[in-house]
Amino acid sequence: MAAMNDSETLQDSLHGEIESFFDSAPPLKDGPDISRKVKEFIERTSLSAGGKGASRVVCITSGGTTVPLEKRCVRYIDNFSSGHRGAASTEYFLEAGYFVIFLYRRGTCQPFCQSLPEDPLLECFEVKESNVQACQSHSEEIKRAIGEHCDALKRGLLLKVPFTTIFEYLQILQLIAISMKNLGRYAMFFLAAAVSDFYLPWKSMEEHKIQSASGPLDMHLVQVPKMLSVLRREWAPMAFCISFKLETDSKILLEKADTALKKYKMHAVVANELLTRKEVVVVVTGSEKIPVHRDKTVASADVESPLIKLLVEKHSSQIDA
Ligand code: PAZ
Numbered sequence: 001m002a003a004m005n006d007s008e009t010l011q012d013s014l015h016g017e018i019e020s021f022f023d024s025a026p027p028l029k030d031g032p033d034i035s036r037k038v039k040e041f042i043e044r045t046s047l048s049a050g051g052k053g054a055s056r057v058v059c060i061t062s063g064g065t066t067v068p069l070e071k072r073c074v075r076y077i078d079n080f081s082s083g084h085r086g087a088a089s090t091e092y093f094l095e096a097g098y099f100v101i102f103l104y105r106r107g108t109c110q111p112f113c114q115s116l117p118e119d120p121l122l123e124c125f126e127v128k129e130s131n132v133q134a135c136q137s138h139s140e141e142i143k144r145a146i147g148e149h150c151d152a153l154k155r156g157l158l159l160k161v162p163f164t165t166i167f168e169y170l171q172i173l174q175l176i177a178i179s180m181k182n183l184g185r186y187a188m189f190f191l192a193a194a195v196s197d198f199y200l201p202w203k204s205m206e207e208h209k210i211q212s213a214s215g216p217l218d219m220h221l222v223q224v225p226k227m228l229s230v231l232r233r234e235w236a237p238m239a240f241c242i243s244f245k246l247e248t249d250s251k252i253l254l255e256k257a258d259t260a261l262k263k264y265k266m267h268a269v270v271a272n273e274l275l276t277r278k279e280v281v282v283v284v285t286g287s288e289k290i291p292v293h294r295d296k297t298v299a300s301a302d303v304e305s306p307l308i309k310l311l312v313e314k315h316s317s318q319i320d321a
Pocket of ligand 1: 081
């Protein structure tokens with residue numbers, strides 16, 4: 001029997017870690033329902049192409065995953081992600097003619113709601129003679145948000161799938177990616193979610209709320225297996241894959257993005273810094289590092305508009321290659 005080389009040994013151990021992650025994860029509560037909705041959505045995208053090639057479908061991940069510390073979860077580890085990037089990008093991909101699967105963290109920013117205040121329910125409506133009505137100052141924004149959202153759903157262009165924990169996120173991402181495999185190059189992944197790097201395996205988790213009387217908390221978190229490489233190799237090998245790299249130290253950002261690009265064989269990695277992420281990002285590919293800036297002369301302009309324009313062009317070149 002031929003001896004395994006280093007890269008085969010690495011792949012083998014990654015496979016083991018991934019298998020054990022999925023085997024030990026609590027099963028999705030609504031797995032069959034999500035699976036059916038995703039399949040029906042993708043079938044509809046093929047029908048809408050009407051025999052003229054294929055439609056483009058992008059899976060956008062958005063918001064942060066949580067790491068539960070107890071099975072009957074009272075406490076969890078979370079991160080900063082607001083979901084703004086994913087929500088705004090969803091609008092631009094729809095505008096560019098893509099079908100969008102929006103895999104988002106429950107409670108984070110939603111597409112078409114960017115111009116609404118933080119607490120729209122309380123700030124956009126007022127009670128007049130015991131009737132709830134939209135405030136004059138916000139009525140146009142509300143009409144636009146509701147209209148565009150309903151339109152995207154009614155026309156079957158947008159499918160929204162929520163997650164909370166790292167277990168839900170990775171199981172749903174796998175399910176979506178495998179369902180998108182047959183779309184080949186017309187599929188795209190835009191992985192903007194802030195995914196936990198460490199987690200507490202289900203089997204080593206307390207069932208009940210951890211008691212503070214037991215003294216200082218000593219917990220062993222293990223590394224979340226890097227699913228990007230299986231996504232590229234097995235789940236959807238022909239898809240155009242964009243991942244994100246966030247750092248707080250600008251000195252290491254581009255190098256880390258470059259490493260991720262090569263290690264996971266991404267088509268591009270979007271590098272961003274925590275404090276400037278709404279102003280500028282750098283799209284790192286095998287041959288270029290392209291800075292993309294928000295148009296500062298327009299108050300409402302965001303960095304996602306030029307970013308999606310650039311990525312759609314890159315996807316088109318990949319499809320035509
Ligand atoms: O969700 P948000 O708009 O507040 O922030 C977006 C972001 C910084 C989470 C995203 O651009 C990103 O970099 N995601 C990947 C983070 C990571 O390195 O895991």
